[in-house]
Amino acid sequence: MSFQHPLRNSSVGVSLSSAPPEKIADDPWANKTPQSTVTCSYHAYVAGYWRAVTVFWCKNLMNHTLNLIINNLEGEACYNCKIDLKPWLFWSKKGGKSFELEGCQVDINWDFRSAKFSGSPEPASDYYVAIVSDEEVVLLLGDYKKKAYKRTKARPALVEAILYLKKENVFHRKTFSTRAKFDERKNEHDIIVESSTGGPRDPEMWISIDGIVVIHVMNLQWKFRGNQTVMLSRQPVQVFWDVHDWLFSTPGTGHGLFIFKPGFSRTRR
Structure with a gap:
């Protein structure tokens, strides 16, 4: 399955038909090996300029890695910090790296020693990853914020990094769950997608948000592509799906695409 969560930046949503100002880095070393990935794209103030920073979590049978990719001003990847979350013996799950970006020192520190996971390659809790530039923590991941500031001895950024896109590719049979923000x-x-594509009954699909079924698609073999707008706390969210390959590909090989986009459709009058 592939799940995308375009996020709202202040009052401006990411359009399905237009790209963000910077190029979103492709998933590194993408191949046909079954793997689950989470890609988060940020705008962060690094080395004196707003830049695109891509956070790429990846897990398969052999490896579990995190890549932090920082773009130059032309929107091209200029630095990639790779962290092994499943390290070999004698490797530490706590560490740091430093590099120079256009004359400015940038530091990256992390601690995954107590990290807890719940099926996703991205940790659920008890960790931190901090990018430091000009003595400010310009991007902070995880819930160990106090430990991150103590380790880096840096102050919080005056303007926090902005998450503008989250994309997930996961391998699950009938149920997938994730969490996403539609307003910063x-x-x-909490988002849950459930499907019933086998057996004698017609295939169906359910999409739940915060424990409430907001979309129920019956006769999925005829409605494998579609979209619907749902309301969350008076906020409209467009939900798009394409599960054609779930139904018409070799079992276990088909992908599903889901997009959750804040705001009404542009065609709405």
Whole structure:
């Protein structure tokens, strides 16, 4: 399955038909090996300029890695920090790296020693990853914020990094769950997608947000592509899906695409 969560930046949503100002880095070393990935794209103030920073989590049978990719001003990847979350013996799950970006020192520190996971390659809690530039923590991941500031001895950024796109590719049979924000000022929402594509009954699909079924698609073999707008706390969210390959590909090989986009459709009058 592939799940995309374009996020709202202040009052401006990411359009399905237009790209963000910077190029979103491709998933590194993409191949046909079954793997689950989470890609988060940020705008962060690094080395004196706003830049695109891509956070790429990847897990398969052999490896579990994190890549932090920082773009130059032309929107091209200029630095990639790779961290092994499943390290070999004698390797530490706590560490740091430093590099120079256009004359400015940038530091990256992390601690995954107590990290907890819940099926996703991205940790659920008890960790931190901090990018430091000009003595400011310009991008902070995880919930160990106090430990991150103590380790880096840096102050919080005056303007926090902005998450503008989250994309997930996961391998699950019938159920997938994730969390996503549709407004930076509000809390995350729990999203669950369930499907029934086998057996004698017609295939169906359910999409739940915060424990409430907001979309129920019956006769999925005829409605494998579609979209619907749902309301979350008076906020409209467009939901798009394409599960053609779930139904018409070799079992276990088909992908599903889901996009959750804040705001009404542009065609709405």
